[in-house]
Amino acid sequence: MTKQQYPVLALVAVFGLAMALPAQMQLYTVYEATVYLVMAILALSLAFIWGKGGIMCLGQSAFFGLGAYAYAVAALNFGPGVVACLAAVALPALGAALLGYFMFYGRISDIYVGVITLAVTLILFNLMNSTSGPHYHIGQARLGGFNGITGIPTLAWPDGTPLSPAALFRLTAGLLVAVLAALGLYLRSPAGKLALAVRENEHRAELLGYNVALSKLSTFAIGGAVAGLAGGLFANWGAFVSPTVFALLQSAQIIIWVIVGGRGTLVGPILGCIALQWATTQLGTQQVVQVNLVLGVVLSAFVLLVPAGLLPSLGKWVRPLRAARAQGGPLAAAGPQRSARHEGGSGHDA
Amino acid sequence: MDFVAVLAIEFLGSIAILVLISIGLAVVFGMMKVINMAHGEFLMLGGYVAIYGTNWAGLNFWVSSLVVAPLVVGAVGMGLEWLVVRHLYGRMIDTMLATWGISLALVGAMTMLVGNTTQGLSTPLPSLQIGAYSASGYVLYLIVLAGLVVALLYALFKRTTFGLLARATTQNADMVAALGGNPRRIYASTFGLGAALAGLGGAALAPMTGVIPTIGASYIAKAFITVISGGGAVIAGNLSASVLYGVVSQVFTYLYTPVIGQVALLVAAMVLIRFLPKGITGRFFKRSI
Numbered sequence: 001m002t003k004q005q006y007p008v009l010a011l012v013a014v015f016g017l018a019m020a021l022p023a024q025m026q027l028y029t030v031y032e033a034t035v036y037l038v039m040a041i042l043a044l045s046l047a048f049i050w051g052k053g054g055i056m057c058l059g060q061s062a063f064f065g066l067g068a069y070a071y072a073v074a075a076l077n078f079g080p081g082v083v084a085c086l087a088a089v090a091l092p093a094l095g096a097a098l099l100g101y102f103m104f105y106g107r108i109s110d111i112y113v114g115v116i117t118l119a120v121t122l123i124l125f126n127l128m129n130s131t132s133g134p135h136y137h138i139g140q141a142r143l144g145g146f147n148g149i150t151g152i153p154t155l156a157w158p159d160g161t162p163l164s165p166a167a168l169f170r171l172t173a174g175l176l177v178a179v180l181a182a183l184g185l186y187l188r189s190p191a192g193k194l195a196l197a198v199r200e201n202e203h204r205a206e207l208l209g210y211n212v213a214l215s216k217l218s219t220f221a222i223g224g225a226v227a228g229l230a231g232g233l234f235a236n237w238g239a240f241v242s243p244t245v246f247a248l249l250q251s252a253q254i255i256i257w258v259i260v261g262g263r264g265t266l267v268g269p270i271l272g273c274i275a276l277q278w279a280t281t282q283l284g285t286q287q288v289v290q291v292n293l294v295l296g297v298v299l300s301a302f303v304l305l306v307p308a309g310l311l312p313s314l315g316k317w318v319r320p321l322r323a324a325r326a327q328g329g330p331l332a333a334a335g336p337q338r339s340a341r342h343e344g345g346s347g348h349d350a
Numbered sequence: 351m352d353f354v355a356v357l358a359i360e361f362l363g364s365i366a367i368l369v370l371i372s373i374g375l376a377v378v379f380g381m382m383k384v385i386n387m388a389h390g391e392f393l394m395l396g397g398y399v400a401i402y403g404t405n406w407a408g409l410n411f412w413v414s415s416l417v418v419a420p421l422v423v424g425a426v427g428m429g430l431e432w433l434v435v436r437h438l439y440g441r442m443i444d445t446m447l448a449t450w451g452i453s454l455a456l457v458g459a460m461t462m463l464v465g466n467t468t469q470g471l472s473t474p475l476p477s478l479q480i481g482a483y484s485a486s487g488y489v490l491y492l493i494v495l496a497g498l499v500v501a502l503l504y505a506l507f508k509r510t511t512f513g514l515l516a517r518a519t520t521q522n523a524d525m526v527a528a529l530g531g532n533p534r535r536i537y538a539s540t541f542g543l544g545a546a547l548a549g550l551g552g553a554a555l556a557p558m559t560g561v562i563p564t565i566g567a568s569y570i571a572k573a574f575i576t577v578i579s580g581g582g583a584v585i586a587g588n589l590s591a592s593v594l595y596g597v598v599s600q601v602f603t604y605l606y607t608p609v610i611g612q613v614a615l616l617v618a619a620m621v622l623i624r625f626l627p628k629g630i631t632g633r634f635f636k637r638s639i
Contacts, residue, residue, distance in 0.1 A: 056443055058450075099620075106624040111385060111442050115574045116623065122571035123616045130609040248567045252454055259447065293458025300434055300451030303444050 007184065011177055018173030022166035030165050032281070035237055036274050037172040041179060042230035043257040043273035044266060048183050049223035051263045052192075054199030055216055058114040059121035060254045063092035063224040065245035067231025069128070072149045072241045076141035080153040080162070080236070088232025089225045096224025097217060104213040104220070118251065125246035148242025155236050172233055176270070179226055183266060186222070195219045249292065256299045262309030272310065352481025360604075363489035365596030366496035370554055372573040373499060373588055374547030379577050380584035381520050381540045384435070384445045388453035389573055390566025392545050395456070396423045396552025397561035398464065401471050411474045411557075419553035420546040427545020431538050439537065453566065460563040470560040488557060495554055499547070504585055507639050516540055517639070572612075575619040581629020586638035590630045594618070 022030050046060045067088040074087035099120060103113050132145025141149060154162040155171070163171065186192045194215045197205045206212045235241040244250065253276075261272025276298075283291050306313055375389045386392075396419040403414025430452055438445040475487035507513035515536055519526045523533040552561075552569075559565065576595055580587025598618045603611030626633050 058446075102620045102624045106627050108623055108627040111446065112578055112623065112627070114443070114446060115385060115578055116620070119571040119574050119616065119619070122567060123612055126568070126571075126612055127609055130607070248564075248570075249454070252450060255447065255450070290458035290462045292454045292461065296451045296453065296455030296458060298451070299454065300448045303448040303451065304434065304437055307444065 011181055015174065015177045018177070019170055021173075022169045027165060030169050034165070034169045034172050035234070036277050037169070037176050038230050038233045038237055039257075039277055040270045040273045041172075041176050041233065042227055042254060043261070043269040044176070044179060044183065045223045045226035045230065046254050046258050047261075047263075047266050047269035048226065049219060050258060051265060051269070052183075052187060052199065053195050053216065053219035053223070054202075055220055055223075056110050056114045057117045057220070057223070058255065059117035059119070059251050060223075060227055061246055061250040062117065062121040062124055063096055063227035064231040064234070064250070064254075065121075065124060065128075065241075065243075066092040066095050067228025068235040068241040068245050069143075069149070069231075070228065071232035071235045072152045073138045073141040075153050075236070076149070077139040080156050081158070085155075085229075085232055088235075089228050092228030092231065093221050093225035097221040100217040100220040104216040107213070118248075121246050121251055122248065125243050125248075128243040128246060144242075146243065148240060148244075149235075150240050152235050152239045152241065154239060168237065172237075175229065175233070179229070180266060180270070183222075183226075191215070191218065249295075252295065252299070256295055256302075259299060259302050259309055262311035262313070265309075265311050268309055268311030352483050355480050356483040356485050359485045359489060359493070361597060361600050362493045363486075364600040364603075365592050366489075366493040367555065368572060368576055368592040368596050369496040369500065369588060370492065370551035371569045372576040372592065373503070373584075374544040374549075374551060375573045376577045376580060376584050376588040377503070377547060378541055378544035380582055380587065381516055382439070382537055383442060384439070384541075385442070385449070385574075386541075386544065387446055387450040387570075388430070388456060388566075389544075389548055390568075390570035391453045391456040391460075392423050392427060392548035392566075393552030393555070393569050394460065394561060394563065394566045395426060396420070396549030397556035397559075397565065398460065398469070399423065399549065400553035400556045401469050401561060404471060411471070415553035415556070416550070420550040423549025423552070424542045424546030427548075428538055428542040431541040435541060436534070436538070457563050457566065464563065466563065468560040468562045471557045473557045492554060499550070500585060500589065503547075504639065507584070512536075512539070572615065575615065579619055579622050579626075579629055581626075581631035581633075583631035583635060583638050586635040587629055587631040590635070594622075594630075 021033075025033065042060070042064055045063070046057065049055050049057050049060070070091040071084050071088035075084040078084060099117070103116060108116070128143065129146050131143035132147065134142065136143045136145070143149065155168070156162045187196065194205065194210055195218075197210070198212050198215050198219075202212055205215075231245065234245070257273035257276055258269040259272075260276060261270065262268030276295075280291055280295070283289065283294060302309070308316070371393060374392065375386060378384055378386045378389075399419040399422045400411070400415040403409045403418050404411045407414070409418065434448050434452060435445060438448055473486075473488045475491055477484045478487045478490065507517060515526065515531050516539075519531065519533050519536045526536070527533050572595070576588065576591045579595070580589075580591035595615050595618065599611040599615040601611075602614035622630075631638065
């Protein structure tokens with residue numbers, strides 16, 4: 001078996017496991033696990049934009065929230081089917097493309113991109129918060145202001161029966177695997193390689209004649225679409241959406257998942273997301289320490305002490321060992337001076 | 351005529367509030383090229399110090415908001431700079447992320463300490479009668495305060511040794527070090543100054559809005575946009591952006607609702623950044639502070 005086949009095999013195994021799992025779990029666990037996977041898709045969207053594309057989007061929850069609201073409004077107006085799902089993906093992608101046009105064609109620098117995306121999220125939060133009152137409605141859907149939209153219909157089969165929790169779990173898991181595979185394939189295409197090149201050296205890519213702004217715009221819009229998909233699934237999962245999808249804490253959490261799991265990889269943030277969500281749920285059961293406090297300390301500590309994140313650091317620690325064993329002795333190890341940056345390049349495709 | 355006077359006060363007040371919430375961020379960004387994501391939480395802390403200083407410790411409101419709040423928040427800022435920020439200078443994005451961590455931690459810590467309810471403070475000035483209209487006396491005070499802060503900051507940067515060193519460090523920290531200055535200490539004091547200004551702003555706004563641990567989020571978007579649009583020059587940039595956005599948001603608030611005012615502010619900011627990516631002072635008033 002060649003090395004290229006490992007990721008495919010891993011994906012198939014994870015997919016099979018996810019299909020088999022709901023039968024073994026209690027209903028409540030299935031329900032909980034589904035939202036973990038929804039958030040994992042969200043983490044994946046930022047892992048793609050930031051880790052692969054090098055675009056620091058601090059306000060990823062803007063697209064998540066847009067997707068959630070788009071699904072809610074479309075599902076209430078057109079029924080919980082294909083149209084609602086398409087709306088959840090298309091609206092955030094459009095929003096990201098529009099925002100990306102202003103940012104990337106304006107040639108603003110990284111730090112400004114971060115601040116502007118964050119500001120957009122905050123303003124969407126305020127905007128949705130102020131839509132209480134019956135005159136704020138889109139078709140049949142009342143926006144509901146601070147209280148949000150309730151009673152969103154759950155995704156249904158074409159004959160009208162809603163999906164069971166187990167089916168929803170399988171659907172979410174399937175979508176997670178599919179998005180991961182699609183992004184991995186995209187990164188191997190010429191467009192994806194250009195995105196990686198832009199991350200590594202924007203000026204060089206531009207001097208070679210590539211349209212850097214367009215490449216960043218596409219990366220950003222694809223990431224927005226994936227975040228929107230997560231948002232749509234989230235609204236569908238809880239049958240409820242409120243302005244908190246745009247809240248600062250939501251944006252911060254996505255960043256923390258990516259930082260902890262590892263920038264530059266697609267799998268790391270997924271693992272970071274699931275681990276941290278589990279930890280957050282456990283923390284929520286006690287009253288002594290505030291979740292915000294813990295998350296904040298985790299974020300600062302990782303930036304200071306483990307800036308590469310867990311997955312790449314793990315790779316960095318394991319790889320010299322493995323190389324040493326392959327060459328027949330610990331003295332032949334590659335040594336710690338092999339830079340993490342070099343290894344963190346196109347090596348992490350999955 | 352009376353109406354015009356009241357309208358002028360409202361516009362100036364809107365500008366003054368923008369100056370007060372963003373000047374501390376502007377100092378840290380302009381001098382150190384660090385975006386302090388915990389700025390909103392420094393404002394929140396300033397508000398709490400003013401409220402507890404007045405309602406619980408029994409201090410005069412003016413003392414607790416003008417003296418105690420900046421001192422306490424400035425000290426907290428310097429402590430956090432020593433603990434976290436100083437290790438990350440030169441790594442702009444990591445500084446942003448680490449200060450965001452600080453911001454979340456501060457929200458969590460304050461929620462544990464004081465709970466999740468809004469605490470208020472009575473407005474210490476009566477409203478003013480101008481002909482048939484009334485204007486808030488406190489807004490007039492905020493306008494004067496913002497003017498004073500800007501004037502004092504200008505004097506600090508232009509007339510003192512600290513100001514000279516701070517400006518020199520902005521241009522070339524290594525050269526300052528070679529000439530016997532201490533850039534580390536200057537960075538620490540500049541960060542402290544930014545935090546103290548945030549404390550002052552938060553305390554000054556506390557009687558108008560009340561304070562809750564999560565209030566930083568409602569200030570921070572406006573502060574970011576103002577500072578980013580202003581560009582590198584601290585005072586000129588902050589003033590020009592505050593005037594621009596104060597007028598834009600007030601006009602739309604007046605015509606429609608406060609939320610439309612905020613959206614107009616954002617749209618104006620996006621258009622401006624599209625055409626002036628280095629901010630207003632990246633293009634105009636380049637040689638000012």
